[in-house]
Amino acid sequence: MKWTIENFPMEMQALPAIVREKAIEIANRMKKEKSVNELAIVEEAIRQAEEWFLNKEK
Known part of the structure; x- marks a missing residue:
């Protein structure tokens, strides 16, 4: 199942919208490319998104 703005893992709830x-x-891209469990995908996607945001602010 593809995650959306309305339907996403609860681990992403506290993140700023952007x-x-x-x-x-x-996470959706990783789900297509990798066959690891969803929790690992969510954790890695959050890490990459936070890094992306911090780099965007520079």
């Missing part, structure tokens, strides 16, 4: 949107995008 970071959550990027994390959803990354």
Whole structure:
């Protein structure tokens, strides 16, 4: 199942909207590319989205 702005993992709930949107995008891409469990995908997507946001601010 593809995650959306309305339907995403609860681990992403506390993220700012812009970071959550990027994390959803990354997680959906990772789900297509990798065969690891969803929790690992969510954690990595959040990490990458937060890094993306911090780099965006520079």
